[in-house]
Amino acid sequence: MKIGIVCYPTFGGSGVVATELGKALAKEGHQIHFITYRQPTRLDFFSENLFYHEVDIKSYPLFEHAPYELALASKMVNVVKYEKLDLLHVHYAIPHASAAYMAKQILKEEGIHIPVVTTLHGTDITLVGKDPSYEPVVTFSINKSDGVTAVSEDLRKATFELFDIKTEIEVIPNFIDLERFKRQKKEHFKLAICPLGEKLLVHTSNFRKVKRVEDVVKVFYEVNKVTPSKLLMVGDGPDRDKMERLCRDLGIYDDVRFLGKLEAVEEVLSVADLFLMPSEKESFGLAALEAMACEVPVLSSNAGGIPELNIDGVTGFVCNIGDVTTMTQKALEILDDANLPGFKARALERAKVFDITKILPQYEAFYHKTIERS
Numbered sequence: 001m002k003i004g005i006v007c008y009p010t011f012g013g014s015g016v017v018a019t020e021l022g023k024a025l026a027k028e029g030h031q032i033h034f035i036t037y038r039q040p041t042r043l044d045f046f047s048e049n050l051f052y053h054e055v056d057i058k059s060y061p062l063f064e065h066a067p068y069e070l071a072l073a074s075k076m077v078n079v080v081k082y083e084k085l086d087l088l089h090v091h092y093a094i095p096h097a098s099a100a101y102m103a104k105q106i107l108k109e110e111g112i113h114i115p116v117v118t119t120l121h122g123t124d125i126t127l128v129g130k131d132p133s134y135e136p137v138v139t140f141s142i143n144k145s146d147g148v149t150a151v152s153e154d155l156r157k158a159t160f161e162l163f164d165i166k167t168e169i170e171v172i173p174n175f176i177d178l179e180r181f182k183r184q185k186k187e188h189f190k191l192a193i194c195p196l197g198e199k200l201l202v203h204t205s206n207f208r209k210v211k212r213v214e215d216v217v218k219v220f221y222e223v224n225k226v227t228p229s230k231l232l233m234v235g236d237g238p239d240r241d242k243m244e245r246l247c248r249d250l251g252i253y254d255d256v257r258f259l260g261k262l263e264a265v266e267e268v269l270s271v272a273d274l275f276l277m278p279s280e281k282e283s284f285g286l287a288a289l290e291a292m293a294c295e296v297p298v299l300s301s302n303a304g305g306i307p308e309l310n311i312d313g314v315t316g317f318v319c320n321i322g323d324v325t326t327m328t329q330k331a332l333e334i335l336d337d338a339n340l341p342g343f344k345a346r347a348l349e350r351a352k353v354f355d356i357t358k359i360l361p362q363y364e365a366f367y368h369k370t371i372e373r374s
């Protein structure tokens, strides 16, 4: 198939999923055309089946905000027409699904039919999408998509609860490349960070409010009192400065390292003993899956779709959002030398359920189904 993939090209989970999906489809022999405003972060190599079309956003003194959605729709029209695409797969409803609808209508005028698949990722539904300033367009463009998928059962349910949806939504969970995300031998790295054999806790996120990074610091502060530990904070975002200040105020700054955005996050995960995800909202929790694939148990909140991934008492623990006391107890239980190897092994077993080789055929089947019925 010739497939156009539209996504946000940055470090965000939806962009990562879209890029990895495109790369895997290209390996299977499909021709993949990425349509975005910047080269996706993980698309930095040449492959005969991968193409990248940059959206030109023309500025003009009259525009306080350049109309990205129009530039995107125009680019979609041209790529579909000239590259003879079979399908458009847009990741994240806003504004990709509505831009795709516009492109579809323009192409229809020229006698070209292009089926559109929309994948919902979470914040496009639970945070931004339900805001009254976007809700009517989100509802409309989901209903007008030829096929809709959500990355978890919880997100599917939330979409029906928050919007007036008249179409089916199929759950296709996120996936992991187990060739890339696996525990690597990085003992020298572990020794440098934990010279006295301390336990190593890791958090990765975009440091936004929904991630509740403060709970990460608070849990670490309490754990460190009982079990000597270190904390690695990967990623960057609005709450980072506040968290650095909190660590200084709590007197734990020497035990916490803020690493910023990292491309090779699997190297850090390879030496971790526990991954912390106390989020307030999380449709799936891709970062936790990456940790589990590297044999790292997960201590998480029970937000959104996380419990569909992290199995309470098996691959880690699932606690109520904001319950730092229970999170601390559970973290200590996982880190206990008698328990840790079991949790690590079970985290890897669980990650295997989401192996890309198992999920990719689900997308291919969904594309065929959408093309046939549209």
Ligand code: GMT
Pocket: 011, 012, 013, 014, 015, 017, 092, 121, 122, 123, 124, 151, 174, 206, 208, 210, 281, 282, 283, 284, 285, 286, 287, 304
């Ligand atoms: O978590 C974020 O803030 C980024 C966001 C995105 O759209 O990139 O992530 C969402 O999509 C990921 C990929 O499907 C999911 O793994 C994340 O759970 C989801 N985030 C939220 O629902 C908050």
